[in-house]
Amino acid sequence: AQSVTQLDSQVPVFEEAPVELRCNYSSSVSVYLFWYVQYPNQGLQLLLKYLSGSTLVKGINGFEAEFNKSQTSFHLRKPSVHISDTAEYFCAVTEGSGGYQKVTFGIGTKLQVIP
Amino acid sequence: IAGITQAPTSQILAAGRRMTLRCTQDMRHNAMYWYRQDLGLGLRLIHYSNTAGTTGKGEVPDGYSVSRANTDDFPLTLASAVPSQTSVYFCASSSLAGWDEQFFGPGTRLTVL
Numbered sequence: 001a002q003s004v005t006q007l008d009s010q011v012p013v014f015e016e017a018p019v020e021l022r023c024n025y026s027s028s029v030s031v032y033l034f035w036y037v038q039y040p041n042q043g044l045q046l047l048l049k050y051l052s053g054s055t056l057v058k059g060i061n062g063f064e065a066e067f068n069k070s071q072t073s074f075h076l077r078k079p080s081v082h083i084s085d086t087a088e089y090f091c092a093v094t095e096g097s098g099g100y101q102k103v104t105f106g107i108g109t110k111l112q113v114i115p
Numbered sequence: 116i117a118g119i120t121q122a123p124t125s126q127i128l129a130a131g132r133r134m135t136l137r138c139t140q141d142m143r144h145n146a147m148y149w150y151r152q153d154l155g156l157g158l159r160l161i162h163y164s165n166t167a168g169t170t171g172k173g174e175v176p177d178g179y180s181v182s183r184a185n186t187d188d189f190p191l192t193l194a195s196a197v198p199s200q201t202s203v204y205f206c207a208s209s210s211l212a213g214w215d216e217q218f219f220g221p222g223t224r225l226t227v228l
Contacts, residue, residue, distance in 0.1 A: 009155075032214045043119075043205055043219030044158075051214065090157065094214055102173075103217065105150075107157035 002027040004093050006106035013081055014114050021076040021109045023091030033074040034092040035065055038108075044090060050074065061085065086113045118142065119220035121206050127226045128196050136191045136223050138206030146209045147189040148173075148217065149181060151202040158205070164189055196227045 003026045013019045025031060032051050036044040048059025055067040065076045074091060091106040122137045140147065149161040150173075160173030164183040178200060180192045189208075193200055203224050207217040 034216065036219075041222075043207075043221050044217075045219065046216040049216060102160070102163075103148075105158040107155065 002031070002093050002095050002102075002104050004091050004104050004106040006091055006109050008109050009107070010110045010112065012112045012114055015083055016080050018079050019077065019081050019085075019111065021089050021091075021111065023074045023076065023106060025072050025074065025091075025093045027072075027093060027095050029095050032094045033065075033067060034094075034103075035059065035063070035074070035076050036090045036092060036105075037061075038088045038090065040087070047076070047089070081111070081113050083113050083115060085111060087111060119206055119208060119218055121204075121220040121223050123223060124221070125224040125226075127228065128193075130197055130227055131195050134193045134196055134225070136193075136204055136206075136225070138189045138191070138220060139187050140189075140206075140208045140218070141187065142208060142210070142218065143186060144208035144210050144218070145186070146211065147183065148207045148209075149179070149189070149191045150205045150207065151175065151200075152205060152222075153202050161191065161204075196225075198227045201225060201227045 005024045007022045034049045035047040038044045048057045050057045050067045058064045088108045088110045090108045094103045119140045145166045148163045150158040159175045162181040164170045167186045203222050205222050206220040209215045209217045
């Protein structure tokens with residue numbers, strides 16, 4: 001069975017500093033990986049996704065993530081955060097097998113950007 | 116309508132009452148999902164539907180039912196609400212089951228007293 005671990009429930013960071021939000025997954029088969037962002041009182045929206053190919057994936061708002069198969073990780077990074085990046089970030093995984101693909105979400109990491 | 120809409124935005128409900136949360140999408144997506152979001156637990160899948168006419172149980176289906184009479188609508192019904200069903204409920208859809216990104220509605224905040 002697949003699972004997702006987001007190691008940090010909250011990450012405070014000063015504006016213009018870099019940030020990394022960690023995500024590790026567990027699966028016995030190939031996976032597809034996603035990062036979603038949730039702004040206050042809104043639904044989730046996709047930041048970026050890894051399906052195949054290059055392990056470095058670039059997303060919206062200057063975010064990027066790197067798929068590391070040996071470490072089963074998909075950490076999200078941004079070199080310089082802005083106040084508007086304050087939100088909750090969810091890592092998600094789905095397994096690459098046939099039929100219906102169940103998506104498993106992590107519990108989320110709240111990013112607080114400090115002015 | 117653009118994307119996914121949910122209604123109501125919020126609701127306070129007495130325990131034991133029946134409640135239907137509505138979800139409509141205009142993207143002609145095959146797959147639709149209902150999640151509940153609770154503090155410290157993230158998003159948990161309640162029910163899903165791969166295509167009109169079919170539904171399946173997710174991680175936490177007890178106390179909830181769904182129907183998928185057509186492509187656009189995917190209502191979630193609480194037959195007899197209990198306080199543990201107090202949560203924020205999100206509907207989502209995707210063009211392909213699972214590996215494609217999911218598009219989320221704005222959520223329904225439900226309080227059961």
